[in-house]
Amino acid sequence: MATQIIMDRTGDTRHYFDAKDPQALLKAEERFKELTLVGFTAAVRTSSGEAALTRRFDPTAEETLFFPRLVGG
Amino acid sequence: MVRQLTEIGNNYLRRCHAQVVRCGQAFRDWFQELRSPLVSQTRGVKLLREWLSPEQLTQYDATGYFHVIGSESGKRYRICHGTAMNIYEIDLAGNPRNGLCFVPNAPLVAGDVMLAQKIALETDERGALVVAKKFSPSASAFANTALARQRVNRIG
Numbered sequence: 001m002a003t004q005i006i007m008d009r010t011g012d013t014r015h016y017f018d019a020k021d022p023q024a025l026l027k028a029e030e031r032f033k034e035l036t037l038v039g040f041t042a043a044v045r046t047s048s049g050e051a052a053l054t055r056r057f058d059p060t061a062e063e064t065l066f067f068p069r070l071v072g073g
Numbered sequence: 074m075v076r077q078l079t080e081i082g083n084n085y086l087r088r089c090h091a092q093v094v095r096c097g098q099a100f101r102d103w104f105q106e107l108r109s110p111l112v113s114q115t116r117g118v119k120l121l122r123e124w125l126s127p128e129q130l131t132q133y134d135a136t137g138y139f140h141v142i143g144s145e146s147g148k149r150y151r152i153c154h155g156t157a158m159n160i161y162e163i164d165l166a167g168n169p170r171n172g173l174c175f176v177p178n179a180p181l182v183a184g185d186v187m188l189a190q191k192i193a194l195e196t197d198e199r200g201a202l203v204v205a206k207k208f209s210p211s212a213s214a215f216a217n218t219a220l221a222r223q224r225v226n227r228i229g
Contacts, residue, residue, distance in 0.1 A: 069177065069178050
């Protein structure tokens, strides 16, 4: 199961989907676009375990993390 | 007569039952509200721990902070447990040079904030520094890792 993790005030909200299911994949891609459009940054983990930013939906990503835009505190 | 009394009794019991259900629901809501901040904090720290490297995780568990390397400059930063004014650029000797403050523009728990800061510095250091506000690091805040350690322990 692939996962999209969205940071929020509850800690996070997770959306699990089957990456082999075209419908689920389409929905996940739409979610990706909606979130990045409103300013969320998407990150995935590389095979070596490091984080990498991604601007395009990656259908092969096991886990995609979304965090809100960063601002000076 | 008996039928009427039975009906009155049944109505009374139904009202009592509804009242008990309402009270139970109110209690559940109150209890949920009471524990939800702790649940959120715990979830945030769990997510952070999942994304830290093994070295960072060991350091965080031991001290309440972890170090990251800036993606462009190679500088070392210390991210302490917290939600603001919790990042320090550190020199080779481990002393604080600058305090940096940048945070997600939504109310998030500490674990989430620290994870967003870590990813930003490790993948887009320049972008993070553009938005960051600098502050003078006080020696006491920088050195006071015991407090951070306590916070991490409390969250679990």
